[in-house]
Each structure stands twice: as structure tokens, then as C-alpha cells.
Amino acid sequence: MHETSMSPRAAHSPQVLEESDSRTRILDAAEELFAGGGYAATPTSLIAKLAQVPKGLLFHYFPRKIDVLVALVDERTLVEEAKEVDAVPGDPAGTLSKLARRLPLRASPAMRRILFREADTHGSVRERLGRLNGELIGRARFALELALPGARGDKARLEVAAATFAAVLLYQENLCQLTGHQIDPDAVADLIAHSLA
């Protein structure tokens, strides 16, 4: 409806998904391929082919291959400030469950897989992974503090609980699928809540 009524030049307007700009298509392709086969094993030629751009254009935007990975990490793993944590006082299990459900923050599963795989190869990736992990722990800690207003458990135990929950969340998504072992975040939330009771 919109497309036909606009103009013959509508094909070039940004809202037409099929024709998103080249740079974005390159990053899309790279995200998919890096997540699937790893950075080192993905030739730039394959990225270009999947993105349907000539190989030279890839290097127009990203002078070196590593710049594609860096751009991906810079632009697609933004860890937004935890504006509001949806905590339910007196219900730490439910609070953690809610947190788990909002997890993606702004990094797709593919991006998180990339962060894990390439972390020890490239400094900037490692730093982002650290930030993501830190933010997740911080958010879990904050949520638990709100959910347990009495501050019943000591600080240290809260910290451990937050780190454990973060570990399960990141671990499960990135690796349990590889092994086939599933962990139900809600059950873990429940477990942790019990331990703080």
C-alpha cells in the first residue's frame, strides 16, 4: 500500500526493508556468519556475498576485517543504563524471573554468541563482554535489593546470588543450546530466592 503509492523512487527510501543500505546489510551478514562459524573462519567474500554487495564495498566501509567485528560490538551490544528495574517487593523469585525475560538488553543472541567466542582474541570484544556481564550482575543485585527491602541476607550473599543468576542466564543461552541441556531460568530464580529467605 505505502510502497506503491509513494513514487517510483520509493525503492530507495529507507523504510523499504529489502533495500536497506549497504553498510547495514554488511553488518547483518557478518553478525549471522560470525555467530555461526566464528570470526576467523568467515571470509570477507562470504560476508559480501550474503550482504549482496561487491567485496570492495565492504572494505570501503570497514578498512580491515576486524573493523567489521568492532563495529558490530560497538553498535549492536549497547548496554543501556538500567533505568527502572521491575522489582516486586517481597517476591525475589518473581523479580528475577522478570529480569530474565527482559534479558536481551540490546544484544541479540547472535551478538552474545560472538561476544563469548571472540572475547579472548580481541580486546574490544572482551571489554564489551565484561560490561555486559557486569551490567547484568548489577541489575540482578539491584533487583534483589528492592525485592528484599529488609536486607535480610548480608551484602556478600546478595552479590553471590546476583552473580550466580547472571552466570546461569548467560551460560544457558550461549552454551546450553550447544549441549542440549536446558536450564529453566524461573526455576533458578526460585532456587536463589529460597536461599535468601
Added chain:
Amino acid sequence: MHETSMSPRAAHSPQVLEESDSRTRILDAAEELFAGGGYAATPTSLIAKLAQVPKGLLFHYFPRKIDVLVALVDERTLVEEAKEVDAVPGDPAGTLSKLARRLPLRASPAMRRILFREADTHGSVRERLGRLNGELIGRARFALELALPGARGDKARLEVAAATFAAVLLYQENLCQLTGHQIDPDAVADLIAHSLA
């Protein structure tokens, strides 16, 4: 019977010890390099150089590069049957702590890093990672069952506790060091024990 030394002779003659055989040195080098930079980013020439063997010899033992990885996974990630779990009835926290301290099973930290990184690339690696994870969970479950003879918590909760503990152990070793966030396994053991009380 012996899996690392093929010839009984080599294993016994003392002077061979210092000049460990070429095949072993190749695997040692590959383990180090694959863990450090990843399989795809490690040239066979570098493996040969680090192992101090000529390039041709590497291909004598391992006709294709992938065979080095497969051999590594086959020979250096053996998950031994949990013959005995050192459980202390009535002390689930201590029991888990003991389990954590014996974790290496028979896969070195380097090998575990390799398993994680290359899991989604090579089927045989993925399968091993699954086995390792499964074995760890199973052992944690069994340990907890022994430590809590009354079977106080229901089966499902025990399972979640075991999976959570396994997740933290593997997560921390493989990724916390990358991010700098430390998790104390003993504190997690304590946390989980509390949740089962």
C-alpha cells in the same frame, strides 16, 4: 589400556621422557594455540614450530588439520565415570565445594576453553562438550543426593541446583576470567545448600 602412550617401550625407557615423542608435542602445541587463538586462526605451521617438529611430520600424524582437533578432543577430554563421589552426608555445601575442587576431571582448562569455542563448528567437539556438561551435572546431582539423604528437596529442585552449580563452575572458568568478574565456587555451594535446606 594406555591411551596416551601407544608403545609400551616409550613409556618405560627413561631417556625418552625428556624428548617426549613428536606426536605428543604436536598435541601439546595445538592445545595451547587452539585455546589461545582459536582453531581457525591457528596455522598448522605455527603448531609445528611450537612443537619443534617439521611441518611435514605434522601431516604424517594428522593427515588433515581437523584431525589434530579431533585427536585432542578424543584423547584429552575423557570424562571418567564418577566412580566415587566424595560426599559428606548432611553437608551439601561442603560436598559441592569438594566437587568443585576436583573439577578438572581430565580436561585441562585449555581443553575446556577449546570445547566451548569450537563447539558450534565441529560436531565431535559439540558432542564432547555436551558429555562433559552432562557428567558434571550428574555428579553434582549425585553428590547432593548423598549429602541430603532425606531427599528433602524434591527431585526437580535438586536437578535445578545441580545444573546451576555446573553452570557457575563452567561459566566462571571459561568466561569470568575473560571479564574479570570472579565468582567464589564455595560461596555458590553455600548459597545452593541453603536453598535446599
Added chain:
Amino acid sequence: MHETSMSPRAAHSPQVLEESDSRTRILDAAEELFAGGGYAATPTSLIAKLAQVPKGLLFHYFPRKIDVLVALVDERTLVEEAKEVDAVPGDPAGTLSKLARRLPLRASPAMRRILFREADTHGSVRERLGRLNGELIGRARFALELALPGARGDKARLEVAAATFAAVLLYQENLCQLTGHQIDPDAVADLIAHSLA
């Protein structure tokens, strides 16, 4: 009279001086870069960047890269007719010294370096280098004839003297600086004068 500004208009309007026109800036940049790294090793993109013009504009003025070199040679190595040679009769040494001091003719040191380097690659460059060399020899010969009115030495010896002086002048500038060996043109002028005495 004015050699750099082709159009009288540009030469007179004051505001144009600081923003010298794009074409000139391109040639300035190319002269510097070709002299420094050689024609083949200098990318057009670098010329454009140094000239602070967009890449496309360079190809607007010079459709092919080689046209930049040709324009440089055409416009910046003009060998002017030897209108007047400042000869001092009876003082061949002083006459040659004067000639040496006016050497630049109208080719900068950078342009002469370019002529030497690219001579065997591009015909038009080679031809210019030949003209420059010929003109220099001719001028030296003429100067010596004027300085030695008696025509004491035979013609052939005068010719050799002129060629030797030209060789030293061109050689010294283009290569002595590379090797660090200095030749004082005045001393050579003196030497040659003696040989003709």
C-alpha cells in the same frame, strides 16, 4: 611572466590566493608524493587527501592517473630557452658557478627527482629528462664559449667539460643527498676551468 597561475583572473582576485584552485593543489600534492615515494607507489586517494579534494574531483581534472604525471611534466619542467647566459669572459670557473646557482631552471628539485625516477617507465617523462639534460649541457657549453673567447680548447674538449659539469649538477642534487656525499659545484667549476686553461 607568471607561471603558476594560468588565468589572469585568478592571479588578481585576492580572495582566491588562499584557496588556490583544486587543480593546482592536486598537482602540488602529486609532485610531493611522486617525488617521495614514486609514481607507482602513490595511490590517487592519497593525492586527493593531501590536496584536500574529494577523490572524484581528481578524476574530473585528470581522467587517468598517468595524466597527473604527464601534466606535472608538461607544466612544471618547462625548459626555457637560454635567453641570456651570464658569462664573464676570461673567468670560466665563475661563469659555471653562476650557471649552477641558477640551475633550477623551472623544475623544482622534487620534479627533477620525479623525472629521474620515472624516466624509464613513461616515454614523455624520459623525453623531458633528455631535454633538461640537453639544455643544461648546451647552456654550459655556451657559457664556456663566452668565457673562453679565444676558443683555446678544441670543440670536443669543451663539450666534454660541459657534459661533465651537467652530470655533476644533476647527479649531485638527485643522488648525493641520498648517499650523503656532497660535491661543491664551485669546486667542480674551478676544476673544469683549470682543465681548459
Added chain:
Amino acid sequence: MHETSMSPRAAHSPQVLEESDSRTRILDAAEELFAGGGYAATPTSLIAKLAQVPKGLLFHYFPRKIDVLVALVDERTLVEEAKEVDAVPGDPAGTLSKLARRLPLRASPAMRRILFREADTHGSVRERLGRLNGELIGRARFALELALPGARGDKARLEVAAATFAAVLLYQENLCQLTGHQIDPDAVADLIAHSLA
């Protein structure tokens, strides 16, 4: 005689010219091409083709393209110590002429052309050119000292004469052929001898 009596493997022995080893053929090809078109404008693929070796082998011997140039300079521009200079006392002109005829030292004309062209691009090349020039001047000075035992001219003038002769020799070979202007070294030797008389 030797070849046939040695063994069937004689075909691989070094004295069979037709089958000189790959590394030498690569350097031969590079010398020819670098002298002709310049280092930067010569693709490694062309070197390999002319040398009749696969492209990969070139990089087996010379990991980077520049290493070919460096090897050429290292191995084919040896400046031998001037053991004996063939000086004729009382005949400086003849002495210089003799020197000129032995000029090649051990750098072929092609190698000398390469030294000149690539001198300002690569430090090691520049250094060799400097050494070559210095050695030539030194030899000319020494020859003149022997030829003029009375040390009639002062030291400084001898030095200038030596430098001038060296300049003409190097200049003529590398550049006069480009421009077509010939300088007869014997005539220059004569000229210089006169100036020292």
C-alpha cells in the same frame, strides 16, 4: 665429463646451469623486472611467472615482497675491498680510464639502476647506494694519489676530482642511456687529468 660420471642425480646438481635452483631464478627474474619497471610496479606474480616458479614458492623463500629487493641488494651489490688499484704513476688519465673499465664492481648495470631508483624508498637500498658511491670515490682518489706521486695538487682538489669522476661514471650509466646523451669516460679522465697537471 664431470656431469655424466657422477650419477643419475647429476641433473639436480648445482653446476647444471639450465636447472639453477628456484631461489636464484626468482632473484634473476626480480632483478630484470625491478630494473625495467621499478619495484612498486612489478607484481610478484610476474616475477614468479618469469622465474617459472609457482607464486607460493616465491613467498616460501621471501616472506614479503620487499625481502626480494633486500636479498637482491644484499647478495648482488657486494662492494669488494679495493685490493689493488691498477695505477700508472705519471698517467692519471690512463689510471682513471682503467678504473672506469672495471667499474661493475660486482653490481650489474641492472642492480645499479635498481639502487638508484629505489634508494629513497628503502633504507637498506639507500645505504648500499651510499656505500657503492663512497667506494667508487675512494678508489678514484687512491688511484689518483698513486698516479700523481708528487702530490702536486692539494688534497682538496684531488677529492673533488675523484668525486667528479665518480659522479660522471654513475650518472652516465644510469641516466645518460635514458636520455641518449653519451659521455665518454676516457675523455672525462683526460679532462680531469689536465686539471690536476
Added chain:
DNA sequence: GATGAATGAGCTTTCATTCAT
């Protein structure tokens, strides 16, 4: 005139793998 994204051929280099010895 001015602009910079787009293009693809070609460049240097890497690398797994082979093979004669």
C-alpha cells in the same frame, strides 16, 4: 564543478596439503 558510494580486477600474502627424498 563537486561528491563519495560503488565496482571489480588485481595485488600481496597465507596456508593446508603434497611429495620426492
Added chain:
DNA sequence: TATGAATGAAAGCTCATTCAT
């Protein structure tokens, strides 16, 4: 079993040149 020269496909990257705006 041991060796390293040999091989060529493919990788990352460069670059002159075009072209729509």
C-alpha cells in the same frame, strides 16, 4: 619416520576508475 621444498586455491586488502546526484 622424517624433511622441507613445492603447489595453488583462496584469503584480506588496494586501488584506479565510474557514476548518480
